[in-house]
Amino acid sequence: MKKKLGLPAQIAIALVAGIVFGLICYFANIASFTTNYLKPFGTIFVNLLKFIVVPVVLLSMIDGIVSMGDMKKVGSVGWKTVAYFLCTTAIACVIGLVIANIFNGANLFPVLQNAEGAEWTGKTSQNFMDTLVAIFPDNMWKSFSSADMLQVIVISLLLGGGILAAGEKAKMAKDLVSTLYAVIEKVMTFIISLSPIGVFTMMTWVVATQGPKILGSLGLVLLCAYIAYILHAVLVYSASASAFARINPLKFFKGAAPAMIFAFTSTSSAATLPVSEECASDLGAEKSISSFVLPLGATINMDGTAIYQCVATIFLATCSGIHLTLGQMVIIVITATLASIGTAGTPGAGMIMLAMVLTAMGIDVNMIMIIYGVDRLFDMGRTCLNVTGDISCSLCVTQWEKKRLQK
Numbered sequence: 001m002k003k004k005l006g007l008p009a010q011i012a013i014a015l016v017a018g019i020v021f022g023l024i025c026y027f028a029n030i031a032s033f034t035t036n037y038l039k040p041f042g043t044i045f046v047n048l049l050k051f052i053v054v055p056v057v058l059l060s061m062i063d064g065i066v067s068m069g070d071m072k073k074v075g076s077v078g079w080k081t082v083a084y085f086l087c088t089t090a091i092a093c094v095i096g097l098v099i100a101n102i103f104n105g106a107n108l109f110p111v112l113q114n115a116e117g118a119e120w121t122g123k124t125s126q127n128f129m130d131t132l133v134a135i136f137p138d139n140m141w142k143s144f145s146s147a148d149m150l151q152v153i154v155i156s157l158l159l160g161g162g163i164l165a166a167g168e169k170a171k172m173a174k175d176l177v178s179t180l181y182a183v184i185e186k187v188m189t190f191i192i193s194l195s196p197i198g199v200f201t202m203m204t205w206v207v208a209t210q211g212p213k214i215l216g217s218l219g220l221v222l223l224c225a226y227i228a229y230i231l232h233a234v235l236v237y238s239a240s241a242s243a244f245a246r247i248n249p250l251k252f253f254k255g256a257a258p259a260m261i262f263a264f265t266s267t268s269s270a271a272t273l274p275v276s277e278e279c280a281s282d283l284g285a286e287k288s289i290s291s292f293v294l295p296l297g298a299t300i301n302m303d304g305t306a307i308y309q310c311v312a313t314i315f316l317a318t319c320s321g322i323h324l325t326l327g328q329m330v331i332i333v334i335t336a337t338l339a340s341i342g343t344a345g346t347p348g349a350g351m352i353m354l355a356m357v358l359t360a361m362g363i364d365v366n367m368i369m370i371i372y373g374v375d376r377l378f379d380m381g382r383t384c385l386n387v388t389g390d391i392s393c394s395l396c397v398t399q400w401e402k403k404r405l406q407k
Helices: 007-027 032-075 076-106 129-136 140-145 149-193 194-211 214-246 251-265 273-283 287-300 303-319 326-341 349-361 367-372 375-406
Strands: none
Touching: 007 032, 007 149, 007 194, 032 140, 032 149, 032 194, 032 367, 076 129, 076 214, 076 287, 076 326, 076 375, 129 349, 140 149, 140 194, 149 326, 149 349, 194 214, 194 326, 194 367, 194 375, 214 251, 214 287, 214 303, 251 273, 251 375, 273 287, 287 375, 303 326, 303 367, 303 375, 326 349, 367 375
16 A cells, blocks of 8 residues: 655645746746636635634634643743743744845845736835734724734734633633634644645746746745744854853753754654653753643744744745835734744644734735745744754753742
8 A cells, every 4th residue: 555645745746846837837938827727726725824814823822822721830930931932932033034134135035026027016014103003903803804913813812811811710711712723723734735736836827927036036035044043043042041051052952952853854843842851851951840841832932933934024025025114024023923822733834824924914925825835944944943942941941940949
């Protein structure tokens, strides 16, 4: 019996086939064929992504908040862990934006042209204060129907906090969220399983209409993301482990290497947990602390995802001919930080969250298919970074707790 190809392999094959067929159409000067007959199928897939974004964000964030109800029991360990994750994720966003803007400023990211030679355009930018006011919803259903993602995040935080505050009375609401989220995860898995079709049709169309130059651009955006990944690991994780846990950076990376390699190849923070716990223990983390920090980190610590979202957003905004203001970049930091925390554990969920960030920035979600085909290559680096951050956090919290108990 032949073994069925996994989804990453199917996407890789679809990507290569789309590039080859797109180049044939480009040089044969029949790009209009891809626009008229292939792109619509890619558009259907993107529409399904748009459809699933709001329920995934809403339910995954509420479920994540509710699942942290046990944090009252762990007291200081809980808030220190969450504070560490929030701070490092915000720093990750800043690093991602800085590196992406350096690449963009050097004109390494392209502005794509459509079939008629005109640039794609995005929403008119608004100032930061207007955006800040617009974050807070006045009508929940309107926020859902218009897919205003910043408002959906605020609604998720409020509802999740309300369920936690209501305690035992909210048991039915808690169970309902958990049940609905399980259903949505299955729907999302089905939509993600259609990725090869979306990748092939949209990649064929992009290459046929843009030519070979777009392939070099994908290589550059990958390079940009990995530079940001490495900088974050060195400047934030090893530095914090050195400053707070008194561990030499070389010793830290050597000790964390098995988990980093496993995460890089498996692209799953959850699957890497046993290896992460062993590495953290060998580096000196208390087992009682690492057993709390690492599973929580696998759920809410998504620094690699945050960097990816920032780099991809700048890249796709430039491709769309959109210039993002400083105020909008601040909103990207806020959105990507919260979105990365709400990222579901299902493979491909990072792409759903990228669709959310693009929607918040007014960038055409169809642009996501330019980058989707090489998402696995991004995913390897970002999962490796996420796991490294979990180990660093467990070491820092262990040291902080020792100091607290000594007082």
